[in-house]
Amino acid sequence: MDKIIIEGGNTKLEGEVVIEGAKNAVLPLLAATILPSEGKTVLRNVPILSDVYTMNNVVRGLNIQVDFDEDNKEITIDASGDILDVAPYDYVSQMRASIVVLGPILARNGHAKVSMPGGCTIGSRPIDLHLKGLEAMGASITQNSGDITAKADRLKGANIYMDFPSVGATQNLMMAATLAEGTTVIENAAREPEIVDLAQLLNKMGAKVRGAGTETLTIKGVTHLKGVDHDVVQDRIEAGTFMVAAAMTSGNLLIKDAVWEHNRPLISKLMEMGVIITEEDAGIRVQADTSTLKPVTVKTLPHPGFPTDMQAQFTSLMAVVKGESTMIETVFENRFQHLEEMRRMGLQTEILRDTAMIHGGKELQGAPVMSTDLRASAALILSGMVAKGKTTVTKLSHLDRGYYQFHKKLAKLGANIERISED
Numbered sequence: 001m002d003k004i005i006i007e008g009g010n011t012k013l014e015g016e017v018v019i020e021g022a023k024n025a026v027l028p029l030l031a032a033t034i035l036p037s038e039g040k041t042v043l044r045n046v047p048i049l050s051d052v053y054t055m056n057n058v059v060r061g062l063n064i065q066v067d068f069d070e071d072n073k074e075i076t077i078d079a080s081g082d083i084l085d086v087a088p089y090d091y092v093s094q095m096r097a098s099i100v101v102l103g104p105i106l107a108r109n110g111h112a113k114v115s116m117p118g119g120c121t122i123g124s125r126p127i128d129l130h131l132k133g134l135e136a137m138g139a140s141i142t143q144n145s146g147d148i149t150a151k152a153d154r155l156k157g158a159n160i161y162m163d164f165p166s167v168g169a170t171q172n173l174m175m176a177a178t179l180a181e182g183t184t185v186i187e188n189a190a191r192e193p194e195i196v197d198l199a200q201l202l203n204k205m206g207a208k209v210r211g212a213g214t215e216t217l218t219i220k221g222v223t224h225l226k227g228v229d230h231d232v233v234q235d236r237i238e239a240g241t242f243m244v245a246a247a248m249t250s251g252n253l254l255i256k257d258a259v260w261e262h263n264r265p266l267i268s269k270l271m272e273m274g275v276i277i278t279e280e281d282a283g284i285r286v287q288a289d290t291s292t293l294k295p296v297t298v299k300t301l302p303h304p305g306f307p308t309d310m311q312a313q314f315t316s317l318m319a320v321v322k323g324e325s326t327m328i329e330t331v332f333e334n335r336f337q338h339l340e341e342m343r344r345m346g347l348q349t350e351i352l353r354d355t356a357m358i359h360g361g362k363e364l365q366g367a368p369v370m371s372t373d374l375r376a377s378a379a380l381i382l383s384g385m386v387a388k389g390k391t392t393v394t395k396l397s398h399l400d401r402g403y404y405q406f407h408k409k410l411a412k413l414g415a416n417i418e419r420i421s422e423d
Helices: 023-032 050-060 096-109 128-136 167-177 193-205 236-248 261-273 308-320 337-343 374-386 406-413
Strands: 002-008 014-018 040-044 065-069 074-078 111-115 140-144 147-151 159-161 183-187 208-210 216-220 229-231 252-256 276-280 283-287 297-299 323-328 348-352 355-360 368-370 389-394 417-421
Touching: 002 374, 014 406, 023 040, 023 050, 023 096, 023 167, 023 193, 050 065, 050 074, 050 096, 096 111, 096 128, 096 147, 096 167, 128 140, 128 147, 128 159, 128 167, 167 183, 167 193, 167 216, 193 208, 193 229, 236 252, 236 261, 236 283, 236 308, 236 374, 236 406, 261 276, 261 283, 261 308, 308 323, 308 337, 308 355, 308 374, 337 348, 337 368, 337 374, 374 389, 374 406, 374 417, 406 417
Parallel strands: 014 252, 040 229, 159 183, 297 323, 368 389
Antiparallel strands: 002 389, 002 417, 040 074, 065 074, 111 147, 140 147, 183 216, 208 216, 252 283, 276 283, 323 355, 348 355
């Protein structure tokens, strides 16, 4: 079991950092490669993450050829042969996002059997919106012994209104609709950049998807799709994590190839705090002096609101800013677990249901802490950089789901950090 050790207190991040392709984009893109019955699909700029290996195995388990060239960060997928309609339990059970294979398998084969996906430590993520949407498109769905079975000779276009703009449900239904008969309209759809990236891949394959990035998606079904080449969009959450890291260490950091528009909600709050952020040809530069930063109130919302995936990291920044900041979490009901760990480091916070009051500006002390989820892992590491003394972060399996060589990137920027194996 690995652990990360940080000697903090005087860290100031400076230099430039390259971010990876987006984890939240590549997983549904891999699910989409199930759809083409002709040719191969090549995904480029693929992040080397444990979740990617898991999704590769989910797709591979459908009798689809999947080759991962890690040196070039490329995955080649050939789904042109006959594919199976049962997703392998061993891998589906490991990752919540694997439910997005249900729509593509059903659309391609007319039948799909997928195990209920693995749980999530940051709260419930019900899949009822996925199932209701597929039923509206004519699918017959049964749940038995932990499995979801869906049947439809061919899905039919439908008008679907989503009660909540779920990213996963939007992706699942969008992919299913590409091979449906007729036109599907999804209202109150998710609008994240990862939705736009998926639509771009599908349209390259021959699909007819309009409205990606808005709250209304229109998909006109086609009879077949073909394999294509596609570059995965940059990871806005990794970029945002380094923006916060620069701000809380009074740093000067260039995040190369970061997309301003994708990070606009975060950038707005950082600038409200007093962080200097400028757009350059090579990316986004972040400069700050923590002694001059002001407390703020943040409320997480579906895109284009403040992303819940940046909540934990931003609370780490709030902890070093003098005064009382407020974080309101509206997306997941159990996403303040990292604050309990940060109390061990001296954080003063009060949590009442969906609201955390952060009493910032108090000196943090290094301590042994344990990751509770993916973004909490990053938040604890960032806190360790500014805490006085040694911080040890364990349970790094969460970190490896979404950050590639995170400790090495931070070390290159000036952090005193190392990752060691306890074995």
